Every structure is written in structure tokens, then in C-alpha cells.
Amino acid sequence: MKIHIKHAFCSSSESYDSSCDIQRIVAEHLAEFLPECEQDGVLEIGTGTGIFTKLLNEKCGAAVCVDIADALLAKAARQYPENLYVCGDGECLPVRGGFSLITGSSALQWFQQPEKSIPDMLKHLKKGGKFAFSVFVEGTFVEMSILNQMTGFGSVYSLPKEADFVRIFEGCGVSVNKDVKEYVLHFDSVSEFLKKQKGTGATFSGKDKPTSKTSYRKFLELYPELFGENGKVPVTYRILYITGYK
Ligand SMILES: C[S@@+](CC[C@H](N)C(=O)[O-])C[C@H]1O[C@@H](n2cnc3c(N)ncnc32)[C@H](O)[C@@H]1O
Numbered sequence: 001m002k003i004h005i006k007h008a009f010c011s012s013s014e015s016y017d018s019s020c021d022i023q024r025i026v027a028e029h030l031a032e033f034l035p036e037c038e039q040d041g042v043l044e045i046g047t048g049t050g051i052f053t054k055l056l057n058e059k060c061g062a063a064v065c066v067d068i069a070d071a072l073l074a075k076a077a078r079q080y081p082e083n084l085y086v087c088g089d090g091e092c093l094p095v096r097g098g099f100s101l102i103t104g105s106s107a108l109q110w111f112q113q114p115e116k117s118i119p120d121m122l123k124h125l126k127k128g129g130k131f132a133f134s135v136f137v138e139g140t141f142v143e144m145s146i147l148n149q150m151t152g153f154g155s156v157y158s159l160p161k162e163a164d165f166v167r168i169f170e171g172c173g174v175s176v177n178k179d180v181k182e183y184v185l186h187f188d189s190v191s192e193f194l195k196k197q198k199g200t201g202a203t204f205s206g207k208d209k210p211t212s213k214t215s216y217r218k219f220l221e222l223y224p225e226l227f228g229e230n231g232k233v234p235v236t237y238r239i240l241y242i243t244g245y246k
């Protein structure tokens with residue numbers, strides 16, 4: 001399954017930056033939770049092309065940046081050369097050390113075994129160290145989930161439940177704060193939304209089965225009919241911001 005996720009993200013290296021509208025908004029908000037001064041050892045998980053890394057560097061200094069998708073990481077490395085880039089799995093960290101900050105934006109929902117890998121990840125945080133993550137949670141793409149049941153097109157990746165993620169962090173012996181925000185972005189058409197979604201590489205649903213042209217057409221037709229607002233197509237995203245210290 002990881003190989004599918006890696007492949008989907010690597011294929012998006014040319015389109016990610018022009019497609020990641022929601023990820024930019026989320027990165028900006030997550031950056032507000034970061035400490036305001038240079039940190040002694042920063043680890044970023046799920047760097048991608050560096051959308052959040054730029055903000056992280058400005059506030060906290062250089063970081064060790066880990067991502068499973070080498071093509072995206074190479075792009076970040078060209079833009080922000082001050083960081084150390086390591087291609088690897090955030091669920092089985094290829095780095096060691098007591099970090100004073102571990103962070104990552106829009107990435108942890110891709111973890112396949114968060115109940116094991118999040119406690120493992122937080123072991124790399126030194127005493128007093130801080131963490132800050134944004135995670136896409138259940139409730140995202142609510143419109144598409146409904147339409148998938150009606151048309152068979154548009155299967156949605158199973159996103160974590162916010163309460164499950166909070167419980168995992170609380171079980172790690174760290175102090176935890178949470179904030180959940182819902183965003184609704186409006187697109188000119190369903191095709192524009194689907195193109196942008198594909199452009200970010202977030203295409204792996206884990207339950208893809210071949211869909212017919214008829215179900216695709218039905219999806220394009222019903223989306224604006226059921227959810228359209230003033231000629232625009234709304235898409236809901238639900239984001240958990242989870243922060244705290246050890
Ligand atoms: C939606 S992108 C977010 C990228 C960037 N943080 C941003 O805000 O634009 C999710 C990133 O998580 C990475 N990712 C997914 N699973 C991962 C894993 N197990 N370990 C490390 N990175 C992972 C993907 O390769 C991708 O770059």
C-alpha cells in the first residue's frame with residue numbers, strides 16, 4: 001500500500017504546487033502554532049515540495065525533512081537548501097535524535113498504523129520538546145462520499161477519526177491541545193476540483209475499482225445539482241490541528 005501512496009505523490013511533482021490550495025491554507029494556520037524562535041533540532045514529517053517547510057524555516061530554523069516521495073523531496077531541496085532531506089517512511093523513521101520540535105502539515109492521515117507509529121515518532125522528541133501537526137480527518141469530502149454511494153464514482157480514502165487521533169497522542173504521555181477547523185472551498189466546476197485533487201497526488205483511496213463512464217457522468221451531473229451554490233461547487237475539508245509538548 002505504501003508503494004501506491006509513494007507512486008501517487010511522486011507523480012504529482014510537477015502539478016502539486018499549483019493544485020494544493022487547501023494544503024497552503026492549512027500550512028499557514030499550522031505555522032501559527034510553531035514556536036517563534038530557532039529550535040535546537042527540528043524534524044518535519046511529510047515535507048512534500050516544501051509548502052510548510054518554508055514557513056517552518058522562517059520561524060524555527062533549518063530542519064531534518066523526511067518524506068516517502070523522493071520526487072517531491074528533490075523539489076523542496078532545490079528551493080530550501082538549508083535543510084537536510086531524508087527520503088524515508090515517517091512510520092519507521094530513518095533518523096535518530098532528541099528533537100526539540102517535530103512537526104508536519106497535511107501528512108499524518110497517510111500513516112497506515114498511527115497507533116504504533118505516532119508513539120514511536122514521539123520517542124524522538126526530547127523532554128520539553130514540542131510537536132505540531134495538521135491532519136485531514138473524517139468529514140473531509142463529505143459531498144463526494146455521498147455521491148460515491150449514489151453513483152459508484154469518487155471513492156474516498158478512509159481518513160482517520162479525529163477522536164482516534166487525539167486518543168493516540170494522549171496515550172503517549174505528552175500534553176495535548178486540539179483544534180478542529182472546517183473549510184469549504186468553492187470550485188468553478190466538478191472537473192476543476194477533480195483536476196486539482198489529482199494534481200496534489202492524493203489519489204490513492206485504497207478501494208479503487210473500475211468505474212464506468214456512466215457513473216462518472218452521473219457524478220459530474222449530480223454534484224452541482226445536489227450541492228451547487230451560485231454556480232460554484234463546494235468541497236468540505238475537516239482538519240485537526242494537534243499540538244503539545246513532552
Ligand atoms: C498532502 S502532502 C503534504 C505535503 C506538505 N507537507 C504540504 O503541506 O504541502 C502529503 C505528503 O506526505 C507524504 N507521506 C505520505 N505518507 C508518508 C509516510 N509514511 N512517511 C513520510 N511521508 C509520507 C507524501 O509523500 C506527501 O509528500
